[in-house]
Amino acid sequence: MSVLIFVENWDGKFKKLSFELISYGAKLAEMLHTEVVALTIGAVENAELKKLGNYGAARIINAVNDKINVFDSQAYTSIIAGFARQEASTIVALSNNNMGKAIAPRLSVQLKAGLGAGVSKLPLGLNPFIVYKKVYSGNAFSHLVIKTEIKILTLAQNSFELIETPNNAVISTITAEWNPESIRTRVSEVQKQSGKILLTDADVVISGGRGMKSSDNWGPIVELAELLGAATACSRPVSDEGWRPHDEHTGQTGKIIAPNLYFAIGISGATQHLAGVSSSKFIVAINTDKDAPIFSAAQYGIVGDASKVLPKLVEAVKEIKGK
Amino acid sequence: MKILVCISNVPDTTTKVKFIDDFKKLDTTGIQWVINPWDELSLTRALELKDDASNGIQSVTVAHVGLVGSEPTIRKALAIGADDAIRVNADPADAYFVAVQLANVLKLDSYDLIFCGIESSDFNGSSVGAMLAEFLEYPSVSSVSGVRIENGVLIINREIDGGKEILTVPIPVVAIVQKGIAREPRIAAMRGIMMARTKPLKVVEPIIVDSFTEIVSYEMPKPRAACKFVDPENPRQLIELLQNEAKII
CATH class of the missing domain: 3.40.50.1220 (TPP-binding domain)
Incomplete structure (x- = not known):
């Protein structure tokens, strides 16, 4: 049993929302008397990985493969689902951002796990498992019961405070199963602005x-x-x-x-x-x-x-x- | 190429929602039901693609999971220009349930390009599109802000943090659509409204499956404290409040 957190990295770096997610996962793990395992895909340096430990990750897995140079929702889903099975995770949590939204519903189907999308609080109850999320585009909130044994959660951005709980996290780097042949979408061009503060990141x-x-x-x-x-x-x-x-x-x-x-x-x-x-x-x-x-x-x-x-x-x- | 646009039936986005039965149920009194805004943009883009004969789009079909009460919304999609429609005759229990039903629609009849809105404006789950793709083992592209066809190849723009990626994708594929896909939603013309009455609307019975999640109650947002007004001649006071009272800058 564990809480598995998929943490996105941006060219090997984490952002505030990554630490919000780990802080959330750590509190959730405390409620469930288990530990947080953080998983990130694509090479990240040890000093950066250690930061996840500062917010309560007990173990940090960096899944790497030098052929991973593009995001593909099917490939990422199969890597994360593989770890969730291996770790017997009862909760898998992701950020409710572009990548999280692309992966979490696929994980829900693969792991036969109910999805609480965009939760903004810790669960209101564990049995039944009730999450709190906005509905009607913020005009109301709902108490959503997730009925399955495994639960997938995506955390709304800026909804959870950073909580430092330094943990001497064990870091392991492993090779991700990645078959470029199986990836059917092809990125032909990337257009990126640099130097601008991103709207979704800005305080x-x-x-x-x-x-x-x-x-x-x-x-x-x-x-x-x-x-x-x-x-x-x-x-x-x-x-x-x-x-x-x-x-x-x-x-x-x-x-x-x-x-x-x-x-x-x-x-x-x-x-x-x-x-x-x-x-x-x-x-x-x-x-x-x-x-x-x-x-x-x-x-x-x-x-x-x-x-x-x-x-x-x-x-x-x-x-x-x-x- | 055949296009399927999945549509959701939602309260008009200006609705002030209210709840009944001790906050367990939405009060539907007086609610105007509309096509979910992102689905409407998807439908618009699908029809634009079909308008250009060189794209070789044979048909645009809309699919919806809902009871008979949502037929006016489906007819609206037909009036806007969809060729035909499929309604799965079930109350959409949750995203998983809806994705199962839509996957079944795609097993009965094949489509090449499937559009889903990034979320529905009622439950804000951002779930159905990618779930559907996973059921069918189709590739999917999320955060789609543009779709075009060049020499028979589908080209999709995907929004990423601080920019966009341009992808070429095989068919079949699920495109999960956000803003930018079409400029303005297309509006039904009188001729379209007349024609919609006779366009085919097929009703399919649902597959029996349990939902994974269930909303047990609703809550209204906490009212915010009353606004504190600052003298327009002295905006400095605002900055001081933000610094000393809100402690936010």
């Missing part, structure tokens, strides 16, 4: 809406983002108008994010927009309309014209940060 996000009036007015948003080490985002009308790129669209059909701090500037806060940002820990709204729904979701608000408020806000941040 602070500065987002502009239709109230910004034109793409020409984005200067202070970008400046504020730079000052706060934040990512920039926008509402749907803005990306539809082509004022900002589509990959900045946050909302129900765009990116769903959960930063610590979200600035909604000139965004009225339609249900569909809130569906993408309601998991933010703090929301700051700046809007001319004091009755805009965004103020019901926000903890801090300024009723005013963004074009007048933003420059002052930028100056204030410069002053305070300069001290």
Whole structure:
């Protein structure tokens, strides 16, 4: 018995969400009186692997094969399922991000294990096994019973605190079964931006809406983002108008994010927009309309014209940060 | 090439959901039911591909697991332009149950390109597409933001952190679709609505299988504390609150 955690790595590095997942797994293992085994696929250096031990992983397995140079959901699933069987894991947990969403449902079928997707708390009960997850795009939450013996969980990003529980983890590097011939999808091209803070990783996000009036007015948003080490985002009308790129669209059909701090500037806060940002820990709204729904979701608000408020806000941040 | 678009029937995305029976059941009073937004975009893209004759798409079929009450949503998909539809006559108990039923649809009749939305806006599970692919042992591509056909070969864009990958994929394949696949959902024209009435809608009885999961109750989000307003002339106060009160920057 064990809790198996599949931890994604990005060119051999982990991110905050990796440690959130291990912290979650460690607490879960404590509830079940068992241990956490962390599995990552693709070469990671020992110093980096050890970091997983700081959050409570008892054993860390690095499955490597120098032919692994691309993500394939079927190949990854069969590697993870293999370990889950070998370790007799009763829980397999992954992050609820692009990769987790591609793998977890396949694991559910392979291991005949019920899937709790996007859980945001530790289980509410173990027998029956009840998980807590959002439904109706954040307008409600559900208590979901997983009826199978093995359970697959994906953890919603930024929903669980990092908990340091240093563990002298045992690290093993093993060769992953990987047959390139069996991989039927072929990646022919990769287009990647570098140097930009990713919207899904950012602790602070500065987002502009239709109230910004034109793409020409984005200067202070970008400046504020730079000052706060934040990512920039926008509402749907803005990306539809082509004022900002589509990959900045946050909302129900765009990116769903959960930063610590979200600035909604000139965004009225339609249900569909809130569906993408309601998991933010703090929301700051700046809007001319004091009755805009965004103020019901926000903890801090300024009723005013963004074009007048933003420059002052930028100056204030410069002053305070300069001290 | 034959395309299957899997659709889910969900409350309109502006619905303020309410629950009855001690928070055990959704109150469906007054709810407007629609095609799940990502499924609607998938259908739109499928029809765009079919419009270009050089792509050689023979047909676009929609599949749905649901009781007879969801037929208006299926008819809407037919009105938008799907050629025919299949409804598996069962209450969609959970993602696993739905994937089993859809896999059975694909065993009865073969399709080459299968579209599933990345999630449904009701249960937000992001599960059915990849489960279906696993049942059928088909390759799948998740986070798909573009699909095109070049010289008979399927080319798919996959969103990754900070960029995208372009993949060539064999058929059959399951494409799990997110934003970007089509610009705007296609709207049914009057002619489409008239034609939808006579398009074939096949009803299939479900396979008996137990669900893996069950929602036992719902909860409303905790109300947030009232918004604290800051003087627009003095945004410095906002930054101070974020630093000293929220301790977030």
